Amino acid sequence: MDDKSKIEIRDLNVFAGKTQILKNINIDIPKNKITVILGPSGCGKTTLLKCLNRLTDLYPELKVSGQIMIDGNNILAAKEDIYKLRQQMGLLSQRPYPLPMTIYNNISYALKLRGIKNRRETHKLVMHYLEQANLWDEIKNRLREPASRLSIGQQQRLCLARGLAVNPEIILADEPTSALDPISSQFIEETFVRLKTDYTIVLVTHVLRQAKRIADNVVFMYLGDVIEQGSAEEVFGNPKMEKTRFYLSGTFN
Amino acid sequence: MTRGQKIEEKFFKALMILATYFILAILAIIIYSIFEKGLRSISWEMLTQVPQGGYYYGKGGGILNAILGSLALAAGATLLAFIIGLPVALYINVFLIRHKKVINVIRFLLDLVWGIPSIVYGAFGFSLMIFFGLQTSLLAGILTVTLFVLPIMIRSMDEILRTVPIGLQEAAYSLGSNKSEIAFKVFTRQSISGIITAVLLSFGRAIGDAAAVLFTAGYTDHMPNGLLEPVATLPLSIFFQLSSPVPEVQNRAYASALVLTLIILIVSLFSRGLGKRYHKTKINF
Amino acid sequence: MYLLNRKQRHVVNYTWMIISLLLVAFLPFLLFIGLYFKSVLLLHDYSLFDLIFSKSWKPASGQFGFYPFIVGSVWVTLVSMLISAPICLLTAIYVTQYTRKNFLRIMHPAIDILAGIPSVVYGLWGILVIVPFISRYLGPWLDVKTMGYSILAASFVLSIMIIPFILNILIEIFKAIPMELKEAALSLGATQWQTIKHVLLKKALPGIIAAFGFGLARAFGETMAVLMVVGNVVKLPKSLFDPGYTLPALIANNYGEMLSIPKYDSALMFAALLLLAVSLFFNLVMHFFIVRYNKF
Numbered sequence: 001m002d003d004k005s006k007i008e009i010r011d012l013n014v015f016a017g018k019t020q021i022l023k024n025i026n027i028d029i030p031k032n033k034i035t036v037i038l039g040p041s042g043c044g045k046t047t048l049l050k051c052l053n054r055l056t057d058l059y060p061e062l063k064v065s066g067q068i069m070i071d072g073n074n075i076l077a078a079k080e081d082i083y084k085l086r087q088q089m090g091l092l093s094q095r096p097y098p099l100p101m102t103i104y105n106n107i108s109y110a111l112k113l114r115g116i117k118n119r120r121e122t123h124k125l126v127m128h129y130l131e132q133a134n135l136w137d138e139i140k141n142r143l144r145e146p147a148s149r150l151s152i153g154q155q156q157r158l159c160l161a162r163g164l165a166v167n168p169e170i171i172l173a174d175e176p177t178s179a180l181d182p183i184s185s186q187f188i189e190e191t192f193v194r195l196k197t198d199y200t201i202v203l204v205t206h207v208l209r210q211a212k213r214i215a216d217n218v219v220f221m222y223l224g225d226v227i228e229q230g231s232a233e234e235v236f237g238n239p240k241m242e243k244t245r246f247y248l249s250g251t252f253n
Numbered sequence: 254m255t256r257g258q259k260i261e262e263k264f265f266k267a268l269m270i271l272a273t274y275f276i277l278a279i280l281a282i283i284i285y286s287i288f289e290k291g292l293r294s295i296s297w298e299m300l301t302q303v304p305q306g307g308y309y310y311g312k313g314g315g316i317l318n319a320i321l322g323s324l325a326l327a328a329g330a331t332l333l334a335f336i337i338g339l340p341v342a343l344y345i346n347v348f349l350i351r352h353k354k355v356i357n358v359i360r361f362l363l364d365l366v367w368g369i370p371s372i373v374y375g376a377f378g379f380s381l382m383i384f385f386g387l388q389t390s391l392l393a394g395i396l397t398v399t400l401f402v403l404p405i406m407i408r409s410m411d412e413i414l415r416t417v418p419i420g421l422q423e424a425a426y427s428l429g430s431n432k433s434e435i436a437f438k439v440f441t442r443q444s445i446s447g448i449i450t451a452v453l454l455s456f457g458r459a460i461g462d463a464a465a466v467l468f469t470a471g472y473t474d475h476m477p478n479g480l481l482e483p484v485a486t487l488p489l490s491i492f493f494q495l496s497s498p499v500p501e502v503q504n505r506a507y508a509s510a511l512v513l514t515l516i517i518l519i520v521s522l523f524s525r526g527l528g529k530r531y532h533k534t535k536i537n538f
Numbered sequence: 539m540y541l542l543n544r545k546q547r548h549v550v551n552y553t554w555m556i557i558s559l560l561l562v563a564f565l566p567f568l569l570f571i572g573l574y575f576k577s578v579l580l581l582h583d584y585s586l587f588d589l590i591f592s593k594s595w596k597p598a599s600g601q602f603g604f605y606p607f608i609v610g611s612v613w614v615t616l617v618s619m620l621i622s623a624p625i626c627l628l629t630a631i632y633v634t635q636y637t638r639k640n641f642l643r644i645m646h647p648a649i650d651i652l653a654g655i656p657s658v659v660y661g662l663w664g665i666l667v668i669v670p671f672i673s674r675y676l677g678p679w680l681d682v683k684t685m686g687y688s689i690l691a692a693s694f695v696l697s698i699m700i701i702p703f704i705l706n707i708l709i710e711i712f713k714a715i716p717m718e719l720k721e722a723a724l725s726l727g728a729t730q731w732q733t734i735k736h737v738l739l740k741k742a743l744p745g746i747i748a749a750f751g752f753g754l755a756r757a758f759g760e761t762m763a764v765l766m767v768v769g770n771v772v773k774l775p776k777s778l779f780d781p782g783y784t785l786p787a788l789i790a791n792n793y794g795e796m797l798s799i800p801k802y803d804s805a806l807m808f809a810a811l812l813l814l815a816v817s818l819f820f821n822l823v824m825h826f827f828i829v830r831y832n833k834f
Contacts, residue, residue: 055721060638083727091725097718100741109736110726159722166726262731269632272625273645276705279698280648283655283663290666340555341562348555359563361825366565368752368821369814370759372786376810377569379793380576403562431544433551461656464761464786468793488658492762495662507666510659517654525647 006031006170006200007052012066014047014056021047023224025066029217034192034201036211036232039221040247045204048221049174052202053089054082070170087114090163090199092173096155098147099162103139106147106158110165125165133161134191153184160191171201177210189214208248212236220244284514291511294504300512304474309494311501316509319490322477323513326391326470326486327460330398331406334455337399338406339448343436346414347422360411367404372464374401379468391477391484394470401465402455409454413447414440446527453524457517463488487513569814576807579800589808595772597802604809606772610689610782613775614764615757617693622701623750630708635734642709653702661766664695669767677779684779687769692782695763704753711745712738748824755820759813761786785809 007029014022022044029035037045047056054075056062067074075085099106107126116122126143130136135157139150147158156176163171173192177185192201193214205211211218211232218235220228220243228235228244239245302315349356378397387393417440425435441448463486471483472493487509494506542550580589584602592603633645673686715738723733739746769781770791789806 050721053725055724058717058720058724083729086725087727089725091722093718093721095718097716097722099719099723099737113727113732162722162726172725258729258731262729265628265731266632266636269628269636272628273632275625276629276652276701277644277648279701280652282667283660283698284651286663286666287659337558337561340551340558344555344559359559362563362566364825365818365821366562368755369566369569369817370756370761370786372759372761372789373569373573373810373814373817375793376789376807377572380572380807400565403565407562431548433548433555434544436555437551457654461654461658463656463658464790467790488656488762491658491662492766495665495766506662510662513656514659517656518651521650521654525650 004031005029006070007202008067008069009048010067010069012048012051012064012068014044014051014065015063016059016061021062021224022051025226027219027226027229029200029202031200032196032198033216034196034203034214035217035219036215037202037204037219037221038208038211038215038247039206041206042223043221044224045206045221046174049172049202049204051076052170052172053086053091054078055086055091057082083113087166088168089170089172090160090166090168092156092160092163092171092176094175095179096152096159098150098155098158101147102144103147103150103158104143106162107165110162114166129161129165130158132164132191132195133157134187135161151184153180153187156180156184157187157191160188164195169200171195171199173201173203175205175207176203177205177207185210208250220247222247287507287510287514290504290507291514293507295508295511299505299508303476308474309497309499309502311499316485316487316490316505316512318474318476319485319487319509320512322391322470322473322484323460323487323516325477326394326398326466326484327456329391329395330402330459331452331456333395333399334402334406334459335452338403338410338451339441340436341407342410342414343440345411346417347432347436347440350422360408363404363408363411367408370464371401371462372467374398375465375468378465382469388481389469389471389483390481391470392480394466394484394486395480397465397469398459398462401462402459405458406451406455409451410444410448413444413451417443450524450527453520453527457520457524460520461488461513461517463492487516566818570811570818573807573811573814577804577811579804580808583801593774597799597805600801602801602805602808604785604812606774607783607785607788607809608812609774610768611758611784611786613689613778613782614692614696614768614784615754617689617778618696618700618757619750619754621693621697622704622753625697626701626704626708626749626753627746630705630712631734631738634709634712635730635738645709649702649705652698653706657699657760657762658766660695660699661763664691664763664767668694672779682777682779685769685781687767687781688779689768689775689782690778692764692768692784693778695767696757696760699760699763700753700757703756704749707749707752708746711742711749714745715741744827748828751820751824751827755817755824758816758820759786761790765790785813789813 005028009025009027012022012025013020025048037048039045050056051064051068056064064076066076068076070088078085099109101109104126107129108122111122111125116125127136130139135154138154147155150158177188180188189210192203195201215232218229218232219226220235222243228239228241235244236248239248298313299315300320301317303318305312305314308314345356345359374397378393378400382393421439421443422435425439466486467489470486472485472489473483474485477484491506491509491513494502494509497503580602589602589604590608591605592601593605594601594603595606633642668691669686672688672691673684677684719737719741720733723737728736764784765787768784768787770783770787771781772783775782789809792806
């Protein structure tokens with residue numbers, strides 16, 4: 001295996017009752033690259049993402065088996081300190097869910113959970129992460145306003161900044177631009193491209209054009225199966241599987 | 254997670270479990286004490302006879318008058334509330350569907366009315382009664398209780414009716430129906446089980462309430478005979494029997510409470526079997 | 539087949555709807571105006587301030603001080619809220635955040651039964667269980683002399699009665715919080731309890747306050763159960779173990795004898811008016827509270 005893999009998923013199976021949502025998934029996610037998980041809706045992309053940071057624990061009806069190795073540790077086996085583990089990953093969901101606090105506190109809360117309590121350092125880092133998420137200039141005078149007053153696009157970038165503030169190594173993004181206008185989407189995409197030098201990014205999307213724009217590595221899923229994975233040039237340029245070719249040509253969506 | 258955090262979480266979780274089981278335990282105790290006391294003193298005689306002379310000093314008789322009175326009163330009030338309530342609920346959901354603001358005002362008014370204590374309805378009903386020169390009677394009781402259950406009836410039907418899909422309405426229009434036909438045919442048929450639930454819910458409220466009928470329905474040891482005669486009701490018969498110093502009569506109050514509770518449990522069992530729970534307050538984030 | 543043609547039937551149906559709607563829409567105003575006109579006789583002779591703050595209640599000699607009843611009502615309402623509010627909040631969090639969905643299937647019928655039990659039966663249960671418990675155990679244990687019929691007994695019975703009402707609203711509120719908000723907090727590394735404490739409670743706060751407000755209004759107007767266990771003594775209660783008297787109990791207890799004295803009649807209607815005003819006020823405020831918050 002590629003020794004630069006950040007995440008290795010082995011024989012991952014997820015059942016919800018009797019229906020199997022993920023079927024024997026094996027994926028390698030390379031470090032400091034944007035890996036796009038592509039596929040029509042309902043193919044299990046979101047569940048896969050939730051397995052990565054153990055949010056599946058929230059749903060007692062889901063049965064998860066297999067291994068997910070992050071830097072060689074199987075996170076599915078971890079019993080203690082799921083909280084530390086989740087801090088290795090920043091999450092960006094389909095719609096922005098700012099915490100019911102001020103803009104400033106949305107970030108500082110994440111810092112607090114990370115153990116940073118010093119006020120000056122907090123100030124500095126809040127500014128830093130808002131800059132990273134391409135938001136600082138727009139809102140630097142509104143930091144004490146409730147986060148819910150921001151536009152949707154700004155909220156999503158705030159959520160990204162919040163996700164970065166736990167100092168993760170991985171960013172998990174679940175169709176992060178599906179609720180956004182084109183300009184905000186572009187903002188997010190640009191930010192991802194910039195961030196990949198420091199982070200490993202896993203992006204779930206069903207927007208083919210978005211995947212083509214920013215993917216380094218592509219995993220194509222269909223109905224709970226991984227159909228094909230590889231570098232973007234390979235998968236987009238010369239797909240091996242028939243289903244991938246169908247999808248890329250827009251036959252099903 | 255630090256140790257302090259773990260202890261804090263454990264502490265609050267313990268409190269939560271305690272609170273939850275406290276509620277379940279209280280319910281069990283209430284049901285148990287009512288059944289235990291009630292079953293001991295209930296008899297066939299109590300269910301089939303009216304009070305004899307000296308009943309309140311421990312002589313023979315029963316509470317058939319109150320059982321029938323309560324059923325008549327609750328049925329009358331529910332029927333009346335249904336006749337007034339259904340069209341209102343339909344009007345809101347068919348005719349006003351495009352006027353969200355008006356709908357909100359009406360729903361708000363209904364919620365306000367819902368919150369008014371039943372004793373206020375009782376006092377109001379009583380003064381109205383005096384104003385019109387009426388006696389305490391089954392009719393006055395029915396009218397007062399109708400006002401009291403009306404908001405419950407309308408809001409619970411409203412919650413059901415608002416779930417009728419717009420598409421169904423459009424389909425009916427395209428077939429050439431006019432609005433009131435849509436309301437009374439399409440909507441009522443579509444939500445029949447929800448409407449029955451609303452009716453049963455109102456019936457349960459109507460039969461259990463004492464404060465509204467205290468002033469208006471009066472009380473009598475005779476069987477209910479006619480709308481303009483006073484009528485006995487179960488809640489009041491429990492109340493009066495309990496106020497008696499004679500232990501035997503108090504025991505009959507327990508038996509009467511059992512009868513009332515059973516009626517309400519059966520009604521709520523029926524409505525539960527019929528369909529979805531109804532939630533008064535819906536708050537969307 | 540039909541008596542009327544389609545158009546006529548439409549007109550009949552429509553008129554029926556409008557008349558019913560008007561009746562319902564004007565009901566709160568009707569109640570208010572009706573009770574106000576009955577209270578005018580009293581309000582004509584006494585100032586509102588005197589009525590509310592005078593301690594002397596002697597209807598036969600024309601003294602109508604509502605203060606003892608108002609104080610009794612406020613005590614009973616507040617103490618019952620103090621008991622039921624934390625219980626409801628803890629339970630609502632537990633059943634929505636910590637248990638599986640099946641647990642709610644047990645909880646919902648339990649809540650419904652509690653909500654369905656009539657007021658008189660609660661009162662009877664209070665007399666059977668709570669009153670003796672206070673007079674025989676709690677009182678002696680705390681070295682207080684008490685009959686059992688007391689503010690405390692009424693508050694306790696009342697707190698049980700409003701639990702289903704408040705709990706139902708709270709459960710709805712917690713269920714309405716999107717799962718993704720929880721996921722967002724957890725993904726930052728918060729524990730479940732931190733998520734509840736810092737995020738969910740904050741998000742739900744206006745709803746929680748409103749639920750308590752609705753519960754308070756309901757408790758204030760509750761009549762029969764309170765009347766049966768509160769003691770009905772016109773005196774300012776000095777402790778929770780003293781008997782008291784509440785506004786609804788005042789109305790319910792005197793409905794027969796009031797007719798002989800016109801002002802007495804008017805005084806009871808004034809008490810009803812007070813109850814109506816409190817109920818409308820609380821429901822109004824809580825309603826706007828929720829609406830405002832949701833916008834922002």
